[in-house]
Amino acid sequence: MKHHTKLWLILLIFIVFGGIAYFVYSFFQSSSQTQTPPPGATQISTDVNYVDTSKQENRMKNLLENRQSTTQSATTETTIAVFETTIGDDAPGRVKNIELTCSVLNETVLQPGEVFSFNQVVGEPTVERGYQEAKIIVDHQTTTGIGGGNCQVSSTLYNTVLQIPSLAIVERHEHGKDVYYVPDGKDAAVSYGGLDFKFRNDTGKVIKIGAITNGKTITTSIIQID
Numbered sequence: 001m002k003h004h005t006k007l008w009l010i011l012l013i014f015i016v017f018g019g020i021a022y023f024v025y026s027f028f029q030s031s032s033q034t035q036t037p038p039p040g041a042t043q044i045s046t047d048v049n050y051v052d053t054s055k056q057e058n059r060m061k062n063l064l065e066n067r068q069s070t071t072q073s074a075t076t077e078t079t080i081a082v083f084e085t086t087i088g089d090d091a092p093g094r095v096k097n098i099e100l101t102c103s104v105l106n107e108t109v110l111q112p113g114e115v116f117s118f119n120q121v122v123g124e125p126t127v128e129r130g131y132q133e134a135k136i137i138v139d140h141q142t143t144t145g146i147g148g149g150n151c152q153v154s155s156t157l158y159n160t161v162l163q164i165p166s167l168a169i170v171e172r173h174e175h176g177k178d179v180y181y182v183p184d185g186k187d188a189a190v191s192y193g194g195l196d197f198k199f200r201n202d203t204g205k206v207i208k209i210g211a212i213t214n215g216k217t218i219t220t221s222i223i224q225i226d
Contacts, residue, residue: 077208081163081222085156085181087215089149093132095215097149100130102218105153105211109225110201115170116209118154118190118197125150125192137189140176151189152181153211154197157220158188161199164222170198 087095104122125131125147134148159182161167172188173195179187188197201207203224210221 076226078224078226079210079221080207080224081160082219083156083160083163083221084217084219085152085159086217087152087213088180089135090215091134094134094149095213097125097131097134097147098153098213098218099215101125101147101150101153102211102213105157105209105220108209110207110209112201112204112206115198115200118157118188119192120196122150123192137175137177137179142177147192151175151179151187153218153220154190155179155182155187156218157209157211158182158197159186160220160222162186164203166203167222168200168202170200171196172198 087098101122105118108116108121110116123129127146131147133144133146135142136145136148136151137143138145158169158172161169173190174185175187175189178184189195190197206225208223208225210219210223212219
């Protein structure tokens with residue numbers, strides 16, 4: 001009887017210790033499977049689920065770029081007026097001045113209601129900026145001065161603007177004598193600090209000025225942006 005009691009006691013001890021060992025093993029096994037969030041990740045639950053914030057930022061950046069691309073592609077530009085004049089006096093200094101002025105004037109954008117000023121946009125023609133001496137008209141006489149040729153650019157633009165009734169002329173001056181590149185009375189003389197050519201954008205739309213030259217002609221345009 002005592003022998004059977006000992007056997008049962010040994011068996012009970014074995015079962016108890018076996019259960020404890022299994023519990024300890026299960027506990028460490030589950031702990032070893034717990035994952036550590038990777039760098040840049042945010043834990044959102046007690047389960048092994050993480051959100052990689054760097055990937056989210058990249059996705060957001062791509063969405064914004066796509067949206068901007070779509071917006072830009074939706075913008076349309078329509079040329080609504082063009083005028084061209086011939087450069088009869090193609091002296092190197094005059095052609096250089098025209099090239100400089102066209103490059104500054106080109107792509108100028110005007111908002112609805114904004115007033116364009118030729119002198120303000122182009123600025124003062126100086127030797128430091130690359131402008132050279134060429135023929136100019138002063139007091140009804142032809143002479144030479146830095147920036148000669150600018151008046152042909154401003155006159156070409158003036159004749160472009162005249163084609164659009166909703167562009168209001170604010171300031172415009174004729175030369176003291178006729179010029180060869182535009183019809184009589186259709187010129188626009190400019191002189192930095194003095195005579196200016198100005199017009200106001202009353203189209204209700206954003207517009208852009210185009211101004212290009214190939215050394216033989218000057219072409220200006222008004223482009224509507226929708």
